[in-house]
Amino acid sequence: xxxxxxxxxxxxxxxxxxxxxxxxxxxxxxxxxxxxxxxxxxxxxxxxxxxxxxxxxxxxxxxxxxxxxxxxxxxxxxxxxxxxxxxxxxxxxxxxxxxxxxxxxxxxxxxxxxxxxxxxxxxxxxxxxxxxxxxxxxxxxxxxxxxxxxxxxxxxxxxxxxxxxxxxxxxxxxxxxxxxxxxxxxxxxxxxxxxxxxxxxxxxxxxxxxxxxxxxxxxxxxxxxxxxxxxxxxxxxxxxxxxxxx
Numbered sequence: 134x135x136x137x138x139x140x141x142x143x144x145x146x147x148x149x150x151x152x153x154x155x156x157x158x159x160x161x162x163x164x165x166x167x168x169x170x171x172x173x174x175x176x177x178x179x180x181x182x183x184x185x186x187x188x189x190x191x192x193x194x195x196x197x198x199x200x201x202x203x204x205x206x207x208x209x210x211x212x213x214x215x216x217x218x219x220x221x222x223x224x225x226x227x228x229x230x231x232x233x234x235x236x237x238x239x240x241x242x243x244x245x246x247x248x249x250x251x252x253x254x255x256x257x258x259x260x261x262x263x264x265x266x267x268x269x270x271x272x273x274x275x276x277x278x279x280x281x282x283x284x285x286x287x288x289x290x291x292x293x294x295x296x297x298x299x300x301x302x303x304x305x306x307x308x309x310x311x312x313x314x315x316x317x318x319x320x321x322x323x324x325x326x327x328x329x330x331x332x333x334x335x336x337x338x339x340x341x342x343x344x345x346x347x348x349x350x351x352x353x354x355x356x357x358x359x360x361x362x363x364x365x366x367x368x369x370x371x372x373x374x375x376x377x378x379x
Contacts, residue, residue, distance in 0.1 A: 288314035
């Protein structure tokens with residue numbers, strides 16, 4: 134009977150941990166996309182509601198691990214800002230400051246404020262450095278891609294949604310972003326895949342399905358092209374890092 138009780142407790146704790154990581158991934162993926170889309174108004178809603186409140190009950194036992202996870206998202210967030218045109222020396226300074234804040238954090242509020250402070254500083258730097266905003270058409274295309282990254286998605290889908298001529302959109306998209314529509318789609322999807330792998334909440338095949346890929350083999354090929362390693366290699370690195378932490 135005692136063994137059954139312990140097994141039940143283990144299963145409950147495992148389910149709670151998976152629930153935590155999934156909630157955390159959803160929230161941080163959204164935060165990471167704010168610099169890429171260039172819409173900083175969205176983060177103000179997060180500031181009004183403690184965005185970690187729903188997951189903090191699970192963090193107490195994994196507080197230090199969560200710090201590492203948050204640091205990864207800080208890096209992704211600043212990389213997105215660099216790709217959007219913010220000078221790399223500025224993003225590096227902001228990233229370093231966020232890392233220091235994460236290291237010193239001892240409470241939920243301090244951790245919560247790390248991302249909010251970073252986004253606030255990015256917003257100021259975007260204005261100060263006059264980071265060019267995308268045209269209305271390309272802004273709509275980018276938002277559509279980010280909002281539909283969990284579905285099968287092609288350049289034709291983006292064109293159809295906007296109701297514009299494909300050749301013109303492709304040319305304009307490349308001029309403003311430096312990427313083809315297809316490359317941008319896969320960059321968004323593989324960035325999301327990497328974050329999900331780091332979060333440990335889903336298996337690799339589940340991640341492939343979640344991001345709308347027709348098969349795991351196709352997902353794996355795309356991931357390797359854009360991340361320069363296979364999904365399994367990223368997963369093994371996460372496992373090794375977790376083991377090293379004890």
